[in-house]
Amino acid sequence: MSAIASVLDLVKNYYMEEVVVPALRGVSLDFEEGDFIALMGPSGSGKSTLLNLLGCLDRSTSGQYYIGDEDVSQMDDDQLSEIRSRYIGFIFQSYNLLPQYTVVENIEIPLLYQGCRLNEQTQERCIALAEMVGLGDRIDHRPTQLSGGQQQRVAIARSLVNDPHIILADEPTGNLDTQTSDEIMRLLRKLNDQGKTIIMVTHENDIAAWARRAVRMRDGRIESDVRNDARPARAAIPAPPTLAPSDAVAITRPQ
Ligand SMILES: Nc1ncnc2c1ncn2[C@@H]1O[C@H](COP(=O)(O)OP(=O)(O)OP(=O)(O)O)[C@@H](O)[C@H]1O
Numbered sequence: 244m245s246a247i248a249s250v251l252d253l254v255k256n257y258y259m260e261e262v263v264v265p266a267l268r269g270v271s272l273d274f275e276e277g278d279f280i281a282l283m284g285p286s287g288s289g290k291s292t293l294l295n296l297l298g299c300l301d302r303s304t305s306g307q308y309y310i311g312d313e314d315v316s317q318m319d320d321d322q323l324s325e326i327r328s329r330y331i332g333f334i335f336q337s338y339n340l341l342p343q344y345t346v347v348e349n350i351e352i353p354l355l356y357q358g359c360r361l362n363e364q365t366q367e368r369c370i371a372l373a374e375m376v377g378l379g380d381r382i383d384h385r386p387t388q389l390s391g392g393q394q395q396r397v398a399i400a401r402s403l404v405n406d407p408h409i410i411l412a413d414e415p416t417g418n419l420d421t422q423t424s425d426e427i428m429r430l431l432r433k434l435n436d437q438g439k440t441i442i443m444v445t446h447e448n449d450i451a452a453w454a455r456r457a458v459r460m461r462d463g464r465i466e467s468d469v470r471n472d473a474r475p476a477r478a479a480i481p482a483p484p485t486l487a488p489s490d491a492v493a494i495t496r497p498q
């Protein structure tokens with residue numbers, strides 16, 4: 244695997260009037276293409292700060308950030324939003340769906356931000372994504388008419404609409420019960436098996452167990468970084484009931 248993204252000595256300070264809050268104190272990491280990384284660590288250790296920087300939602304105080312060969316840390320706001328829409332999909336703990344829009348319209352939103360004209364083709368793509376996450380029979384529902392797990396499925400479909408290289412997820416199962424969390428993790432795992440690079444923040448060991456690599460942070464630094472050899476083989480995981488059998492076919496990739 245080759246590095247799809249890397250950060251080098253990344254520092255992030257938040258400045259609040261007289262007080263400087265050092266959120267990242269020099270983080271260096273390589274993210275391999277096709278990997279599935281769980282970012283763990285205590286509250287306040289800098290996980291969301293790092294994820295926001297990786298997602299080009301914020302700028303570091305110092306240090307470098309490369310996506311492929313591009314030095315993202317030197318880019319202006321327009322270039323950053325271009326990178327965001329070209330390379331990155333986001334999934335949040337609280338789904339962040341727009342309540343007035345339907346499932347399909349919510350999935351379309353990143354295309355609108357990208358300045359894309361919506362037409363029959365884009366709509367078909369969004370319906371296909373809704374079907375892929377098991378919501379083919381809910382495309383005209385609004386978020387309040389869906390369960391938490393279904394709302395997170397919409398958010399996952401929305402994160403895929405730009406065909407991103409990297410999916411960033413901040414506690415994607417944080418609001419969900421155990422069974423629903425497992426369904427969401429199976430879906431993320433399936434995307435990873437299809438080649439998507441996923442970087443996911445979680446507090447929970449059993450959620451992190453779905454990832455290929457666990458990076459622990461403490462006080463704005465990397466505390467440990469281990470590969471998860473115990474991750475169950477794909478064949479051992481039953482396909483979620485909403486996925487078509489053809490979707491559940493194992494895809495073998497080099498580790
Ligand atoms: N916008 C902000 N302004 C000032 N300080 C901030 C801001 N965002 C985060 N911090 C501080 O930076 C540090 C890291 O915060 P961060 O949100 O990255 O932690 P986290 O590891 O995601 O925690 P949690 O598990 O609670 O979500 C904390 O001390 C936090 O108080």
Ligand SMILES: [Mg+2]
Pocket residue numbers: 290291292
């Ligand atoms: Mg956080």
